[in-house]
Amino acid sequence: MTMTHLRQLEAESIHIMREVAAEFANPVMLYSVGKDSAVMLHLARKAFFPGVAPFPLMHIDTTWKFREMIAFRDRMAAQSGFDLIIHTNHEAVEQGVNPFTHGSALYTDVMKTEGLKQALNKYKFDAAFGGARRDEEKSRAKERIFSFRSSSHRWDPKSQRPELWNLYNARVRPGESIRAFPLSNWTELDIWQYIYLEQIPIVPLYYAAVRPVVERDGMLIMVDDDRLELRPGEKIEMKSVRFRTLGCYPLTAAVESTAATLPEIIQEMLLTRTSERQGRLIDHDSAGSMEKKKQEGYF
Amino acid sequence: MAHQSDLIAEDILAYLKSQEEKSLLRFITCGSVDDGKSTLIGRLLWDSKMIFEDQLAALESDSKKVGTQGEKIDYALLMDGLQAEREQGITIDVAYRFFSTDKRKFIVADTPGHEQYTRNMVTGASTADVAVILIDARKGILTQSRRHSYLVSLVGIRNVVLAINKMDLVDYSAARFAEIRQEYAAFAAGLGFASITAIPISALEGDNVLERSPRTDWYDGPTLMEFLETVEIAAAAADLPFRLPVQWVNRPNLDFRGFAGTITAGTIRPGDEVVVPASGQRSRVKRIVTFDGDLPEAAAGQAVTLTLEDEIDISRGDLLVEATARPACADQFAAHLVWMQDEPLLLNRDYLLKIGATTVPVQISELQHKINVNTLEEEAGKTLSLNEIGVCLLSASKAITFDPYRQNRCGGAFILIDRFSNATVAAGMIDSARRRRTRHWSEVEVDQKRRAGLKGQRARVLWFTGGAGVEKSTVAKLVEKKLYSLARHTQLLDDSTCDSEHVVKLAGVLVDAGLITLVALDDPQAILLQEARVHFSPNELVAIEVSITTDFTALAEEIVTKLCSGGLFDAEELLGSGI
Incomplete structure (x- = not known):
């Protein structure tokens, strides 16, 4: 065995x-x-x-x-x-x-x-x-x-x-x-496979849903509360998004997605080619x- | 990251089902900076589509900045993790990389090939099932190839791949490949490998890494990936006699007493008889408890909790074993040691040995010989320095249970820890038990250092001074409490336990017993301190001035911190000379 x-x-x-x-x-x-x-x-x-x-x-x-x-x-x-x-x-x-x-x-x-x-x-x-x-x-x-x-x-x-x-x-x-x-x-x-296999609960933000976001510096930032002040030209849009990684909302980029179940998330991950820390702004500051x-x- | 399987897009549920059955292979790659080792691993990640687009972008920009391949992608940069190393152009530690195919998940330990990094190679190899030894086809078998092969065999890896790399630079010559393969087979005959698979590759060009190369049509063996995907991983551990080192006694309530640990060898079922070798107590397994329900059977590699039929005394560090096949139980044994730190081995000094879930004080009583990793010859020596390997006799303060490393890797592997710096100083592999030589301990004079060593401390006199009426004993009691909480052995001498006439002599006895002795007399006459300075060595005696304005808690804290870190004393004396 x-x-x-x-x-x-x-x-x-x-x-x-x-x-x-x-x-x-x-x-x-x-x-x-x-x-x-x-x-x-x-x-x-x-x-x-x-x-x-x-x-x-x-x-x-x-x-x-x-x-x-x-x-x-x-x-x-x-x-x-x-x-x-x-x-x-x-x-x-x-x-x-x-x-x-x-x-x-x-x-x-x-x-x-x-x-x-x-x-x-x-x-x-x-x-x-x-x-x-x-x-x-x-x-x-x-x-x-x-x-x-x-x-x-x-x-x-x-x-x-x-x-x-x-x-x-x-x-x-x-x-x-x-x-x-x-x-x-x-x-x-x-x-992801383990979460799926063991049916481990995760924060719903990992699943795609229609959420209010603004596009900022090429990233989609979710407007989670009224502390996010809009810059000139920014507007809040409702988009179907999910998060590959979670942190502080102003620093965590969402990805556009319709993957609303675990198998769909895994499928999407396997078919995309961007690694998860991409969604975290802190990693990009310097080499x-x-x-x-x-x-x-x-x- | 795109797995090849079309199932992902078409039927993700079926795909996930198929992935549940994947196995895991850990392997190590050995080669020098120039053998293209990092390039090979970069290539495996690349070709199995484990490089993400953003990583690729970073790789492209890094390749231009610090790469060595001109405009081409420098795969090696994927592997060289730390910035400082990148600047030096070498990998200086062990890095772990991951990739998976539809058949297996792989964990690769990438380690440097320089002579001074034997330590890292042994570290990376300790958890590996397979070794990939890289040979530069132009250079053939080098001294370092021998060294790598020896280290791999020392650590108990049985299956090796001889990846003969840079075939593109020898025109994919079948003759050259055969020549190297034969030379290696002759050399490795004595190393005890179960299999040696030679594969002609070019890591840079990708030949025979994943795809079979049209340029080596004379070669009909597996590609490197085919080999890694199919090599039989030793299920042998499950066939060995049952062993479970108890890590944790689980007692959530009075009705449940479970022994938690990872099975290192063998198989167990409810009803099986087990023994604790150290005490000889026996019982039978009642249940194999897991979060997912009780199991009818568990085998090597599984982390379980066992309950027994009888209430027997078992604690962390005990071993549960099959009643009919017991391990060795001895306090004297021979072992191969790989020395891993700058400070050399000191004979007869106390180290801590950690094996399974047990940690015991141990001394290295004899260095039988060193092994030259380049010639594999035995050499005489008095000590082991960083990256040196030797066969030693060890003597533990109490008997430990073990299996020879050759029979059971988990059962015979240990690390040595320095008691003062807490550094991991050596890796050890037990060869065999030695009959206790009664001569041994009688050769040893039991003195202050040994008594203190048994307590894991240095004996000291802490002499509190300050005018009459200053609450020196309050500080001393605070210090003693803190030391007690750190499991240090102490004794306080104050006016209630001792009169000033005898205090120096009494402190002398207590220090010789290995205790940290605190002296806090209400009226500590200066002449007494002078007497004490004569009686004790400067390393033993620490005078501490307490005044009315002293913050007692802060002072006590400072003393304990310094005492535990060696700061109150000459660090070299404290750390260097051994107990």
Whole structure:
């Protein structure tokens, strides 16, 4: 009996989660509400069944997430029985940091990276699960499954611990931490196939529907609330769109689509030729931008 | 990304059904910078349509900026992940890449071929089922080809592909191909491979990578992709005796006690008898519990939770095994070590060994010989430096259960961790148990370092000074509490436990016992501190000044942080000399 690739990936992820739970005093699961987080949450339920996972979920809320994401987040936390920690960089919000006037790079740094560091320091987590995959972006291809972070949350790509077999080095000093990536070896297609196979609930924004959008810098931005100020010449149009990736609504591009079911989404993905991070504005700022962000503590 | 199958467009449900049965193959590519390794993987991703349009656009612009192929696409750039490496023009770490065909999903570990990167190759190979060894057809078998082949065999890969690349530069010569293949077969005879498949390719031109090349009509073997799609992945692990390292004891309530872990070998069914080798306790499997329902059977590779018929004492790190085929259980064993960090191996120093879900202190008592990876000859040596390989005798502080690596990769693989820097310093593969030489421990003098080493710490005296009336013992108690929470072993000496006349002597005894000793007398006369400075070495004694204005919590925090990071002491002394 040979295990299928999805069952092998599933077993590897469960192994990683159990290892983190056993080796760390205070782990947390970063929950971004996206499809990868949905899979990660599902796997965490499997790993500790019939018990519940011995760690909370944490969401870094920038206050600019799609409203449907927030509603979905609260529903999933309640259904799955996880504790949910929500952290926002309130100082930055009070200073009026927003994705429009500050640019995507600074905004992301302050609201996401800084917000995350604040929360990790506040709760003194020594391990944090993230849903990143190695196929997402080039600098991620070399990321370890247990990725060491200094006490200032920095990642040093040049002095990563060698990682062999399925033996993970979980030793850290006080203040240092590990980012654990149980989905490292999954691809976007694996994620979708698994969601389909396991009937995992995902935010409805992934499915195509008629939504209000404006075209801005060649991207379709959804008008999720009245904070999106129209520039001269922009007009709100109703289009059938969906999202391949979810983040802050002003920074997340929609794609025109009529794919309203999982098989249709997978079909569309297989037939198109644009990779998913295309829809995230932060990756395009400069060459190697993700690598720089990761060194500074971005997930 | 467009899979070839017409099913996608015509019948997506049927397509999805067919994809559920795909298998997974992990392989490693070995070759030097010049062998076209990155180009080959770039080509596999390219030809299996795994490159997205935006990535292609980025690739085109990068090719022009830093590429080495003129106006042509430099496939190698797809593989070189990190910016710094790109600038140097070499891959310096292990990168994992993914592609899939309609038959299989593939995970490729791409690792550098330089001599100094043995570490990375071993890392990439540790999870691989198959190795693709690249040979430049013009150059033939080089020293590095031998080195790669040895490392691949060391790590237990049984199936190798000899990808004889750059055939376009030798006019697709059948004779040249045959010559290299024969030379390699002769060399590799001693490496224990189950199969060696030689394939003539051109990664740059695409010959015999996916498509059969018309320019090698003399070749009737598989293309590289055909081989990768069909090579039998060792299902052998399921046929070995049952092994499950317990990762996590699942106790959601008083009625359920499950042992969670990934089966590393064999097959298990409810009713099967299992044993915990370390304690000899036996029971039978009651249920194989999963989120998706109980299973009638589970095999190697599956992550499950077992419940047993009897209440026996099992915790993380224990191994559940088949009663009739037990693993070795020993505290002395021989192993191949691959040294992975700059600081060389120190004999008789304590390291942590992690095998399965167990971590134990271990010492390397003897380096039997080193192995020259270029000549494969045994060489004498006193230590192992970065990227060196040796056969060592190890001595653990308690017995561990294992299978020889050759028989069961999961059962005999371990890593060594430095106790102070927490770095992963070596990869190990156990060869066999050694009978305990009673001589061994009697050779060892049990002293302060060893007693402290057993506790995973350095023995210290923390001497709190400051005027009478300053609450030194309050700070000391805070420090002790924090150290306790970090599992450090301590003892506090204050006016309630000790009078000042005996304090230096008593502290001396406690430090020799390996404890972090805190001295906080209400009236610490200066002469006592002087006496202590004579009695203790500068590395043992740390004087800490407390005043009325001191923020106790902050000071305690600082002391503990420095103590744990080595900052209070000469870092070299703390990290370098070994316990």
